[in-house]
Amino acid sequence: MAALSGKTALITGGGRGFGRALALLLAREGADLALADLGTNPAPRPGYQPATLDDLVRTSEEVRALGRRCHVIEANVARADDCERMARESIAALGHLDILIANAGVASNGSAWMLTEEEWDFVHGVNLKGVFLTAKYVVPHMIERRAGKIVVVASRNGLRVERNYAHYNAAKAGAIHFAKSLALELGPYDINVNAICPTQMWDKSRRRERTPESGK
DSSP: OOTTTTOEEEEETTTSHHHHHHHHHHHHTTOEEEEEEOTTSOOSSTTOOOOOHHHHHHHHHHHHHTTOOEEEEEOOTTOHHHHHHHHHHHHHHHSSOSEEEEOOOOOOOBOGGGOOHHHHHHHHIIIIIHHHHHHHHHHHHHHHHTOEEEEEEOOGGGTSOOTTBHHHHHHHHHHHHHHHHHHHHHGGGTEEEEEEOOOOEEOGGGTTOEEOTTOO
């Protein structure tokens, strides 16, 4: 029997990159999925190329080809109303949520003192606020069930800094500490919380273009 047979999971940033890889991994292990990404929502920053609805649909079709259920949700994790709807739709479609993977992430680069307020808010809005909002609306469901696994996709940059990524470094370090805070508070409810810190990755489905560590 597959390790995750009968389990359900919500993955943000699931349309492409690392989110897509996670979706296929969990599906192969038997999990039914809800996948969220921007889709047709406006890009959170001019010039940023988000995952498209086609990306999201393609990944969902690959999951279904593995024999698993897959519900697609268009959502911006930096918006509270989208995250509340995302949690509600996921639970309704799958019956319950065993696993939450807060994977959605973005990046830009520039010297710390040259970053604009817009760039700072863009990166922190998705990489830190987005993790908070994603968890905020799923945690009550897990507390009610007294069970759950939460994985925050942080970055190696949350553990050590890299030039020209001050805003990204700070956001990912914050995501790690947010995960540690959740772990302390949710342990009594038998909910496990972990942060993972990937390094640089390649998305072979996108002509081997360099992608940020979150796969976005």
